[in-house]
Amino acid sequence: MFTISDLKHHDVDAYDCRIHVAEIGEGPLVLLVHGFPESWYSWRFQLPALAEAGYRVAAIDVRGYGSSEAPEEIEAYRLMDLAGDCVGVVEALGETTATIVGHDWGSPIASSAAQIRPDVFTAVALLSVPFSPRNRHKPTDIFRFIGGDEEFYIEYFQEPGRAEAEIALNPKRWLEGFYFSASGDSPPLKPGEKSMGFVAPGSLLGDRFLFPSEPLSWMTEEDLNFYAEEFHKAGFTGGLNRYRNVDRDWIDFRGWHGAPILQPSMFIGGEKDGPTILGASAIAGFKESLPQLHSSTILPDVGHWIQQEAAEEVNELLTDFLKSVS
Numbered sequence: 001m002f003t004i005s006d007l008k009h010h011d012v013d014a015y016d017c018r019i020h021v022a023e024i025g026e027g028p029l030v031l032l033v034h035g036f037p038e039s040w041y042s043w044r045f046q047l048p049a050l051a052e053a054g055y056r057v058a059a060i061d062v063r064g065y066g067s068s069e070a071p072e073e074i075e076a077y078r079l080m081d082l083a084g085d086c087v088g089v090v091e092a093l094g095e096t097t098a099t100i101v102g103h104d105w106g107s108p109i110a111s112s113a114a115q116i117r118p119d120v121f122t123a124v125a126l127l128s129v130p131f132s133p134r135n136r137h138k139p140t141d142i143f144r145f146i147g148g149d150e151e152f153y154i155e156y157f158q159e160p161g162r163a164e165a166e167i168a169l170n171p172k173r174w175l176e177g178f179y180f181s182a183s184g185d186s187p188p189l190k191p192g193e194k195s196m197g198f199v200a201p202g203s204l205l206g207d208r209f210l211f212p213s214e215p216l217s218w219m220t221e222e223d224l225n226f227y228a229e230e231f232h233k234a235g236f237t238g239g240l241n242r243y244r245n246v247d248r249d250w251i252d253f254r255g256w257h258g259a260p261i262l263q264p265s266m267f268i269g270g271e272k273d274g275p276t277i278l279g280a281s282a283i284a285g286f287k288e289s290l291p292q293l294h295s296s297t298i299l300p301d302v303g304h305w306i307q308q309e310a311a312e313e314v315n316e317l318l319t320d321f322l323k324s325v326s
Contacts, residue, residue, distance in 0.1 A: 002048035011067065014088025017081075020067035021089060023058040025051025028326055029095045031086060031121075032059040035104020035128070036239045037175060039066045039230045041223070042103065045311035046318065053319045060089055062106070064238015066230045074160065077241040079249045083113035087120055096120070099322060103127035103307055104275070105242050112253070114261050123264045123325040125318060127306050129275045130267055132282035133289050134257045139246035146278075151199040157243040166204045167236050172228040177209025179219060184272045184303035186210050197274055218308045265290045266321045268314060270302035294321050 007022045022040045024047050032043040040059035050057045061068040063085055064077060071077075086109065090098050100121045102110030107129035114124040146152045157163050167174045180186055181196040187210065189195060196208045215221070267283065267290070269276030276283070276298065286293050297317055299310050307314045 002051040004044055004048060006051075007047060009067075012089055012092035014085045014092055017063055017071075017085055017088065018069040019063065019085055019089055019092075020061040021058050021093070022047065022060075023056065023093070024048060025054075025056050027055045028322075029090065029093065029098040030055045030057045030322065031089065031098045031100045032057065033086065033100065033102040033106035033109050034059070034062060034065070035102070035106045036242065037178065037227070037231065037236065038104070039227065041226055041230070042305075043307060046101075046307055046315060049311075049315040050318060050322070053322065055322060056093075056095075058089065058093060060085075061230075062109070062239075062242075064241060065234055067233070070234055070238040074241045074244050075248065077238065078245045078252060079108060079112040080116075080252050082109045082242070083116055086110075086113045087117050090120055097122045099123040099125065099325060101125040101127070101318065102129075104129060104304070107131070108249075111261060112249075114263055114265075115253075115256050115259060118263055121263065123321070124261060125266045125268070125321055127268045127314070128270065128273055128304055130269065130279040130282040130286070131261060131265070131289055132279065132285070133259055134250065134253045139250055143246075147198060150194065150201065153197045153199065153205055154243050154246070156199045156205055157240050160237075160241075160244065163205065163240055164236055166206060171231055171236075172224065174206055174209075175227055175231070176224055177206055177211055179224075179305065180212050180216070181209045182274065182304035183216070183218075184270060184301050184309055185212065185216060186272075186303065195274065218305065218311070260289045260291055262292060264292045264294055264321075264325045266294045266317070267296040268306055268317055269296075269298045270304060270306050270309070271298055271300045272303045273306065274304060294324055 034042040043059040064070045100110040107126040114121040
């Protein structure tokens with residue numbers, strides 16, 4: 001029986017970028033890619049479960065997070081670079097192929113890696129953020145439209161240093177509010193109330209955060225402390241720089257305009273998850289964008305932190321998918 005204590009932690013050279021890897025098990029490689037504001041630790045429930053199912057499972061700290069390298073340049077956090085890190089990790093681990101699994105920003109990283117290197121990433125699983133092929137709309141224009149009279153959180157993150165200054169006031173408290181407010185445990189909005197994803201003029205993103213009144217089943221105080229320590233070590237700028245490259249990504253991927261992902265794929269969303277809700281039209285278009293879709297599942301009463309909030313269900317769905325492509 002595998003446990004989290006069986007993990008092997010080490011750094012690898014992913015084409016001149018040092019990436020921290022937590023791995024466990026033997027068998028076909030499964031690469032797990034987290035989002036913001038998270039770490040390899042976001043996959044703590046999947047690592048032993050998938051290893052037990054017969055796979056070599058490797059969860060990375062995305063560049064800019066935790067123990068991985070954190071380049072200073074904003075442009076170093078383009079999807080092309082992050083997808084390249086994933087290719088480099090597979091090679092550094094001595095493998096030639098892998099199934100790639102991504103959550104939140106890890107989902108676009110995974111789908112980008114699958115598009116540019118289908119020979120390496122032979123199957124792809126996406127959590128929270130559905131795949132949507134490149135279209136003609138500049139991303140920051142879309143986010144400005146979504147925000148309306150306020151700022152959508154991605155627009156709020158665009159200015160270097162702005163979100164960092166807010167978070168620096170109390171990083172652990174900010175993380176707790178961000179996690180809880182985007183979770184399925186957060187209470188429903190009242191009529192006319194805006195979600196935590198929107199910032200009123202002159203306000204901070206955290207002004208609309210909610211906080212738990214009792215311990216959460218999927219995130220203990222120890223878990224929160226781990227995340228806080230990881231960001232104390234690495235800072236938040238690397239993760240936020242990912243948001244600051246959305247228009248550069250749009251330019252970089254013009255050669256894949258409208259292109260589907262042709263490998264076997266799957267999607268898991270949460271009924272209460274903002275990106276899943278906003279991505280309803282993308283999900284409806286999976287027949288064209290993911291023609292080898294194995295399954296698309298929306299988990300009831302689950303929010304954004306899918307693999308933590310509904311670990312058993314996610315483990316079952318991923319194991320079923322992996323068996324189908326092995």
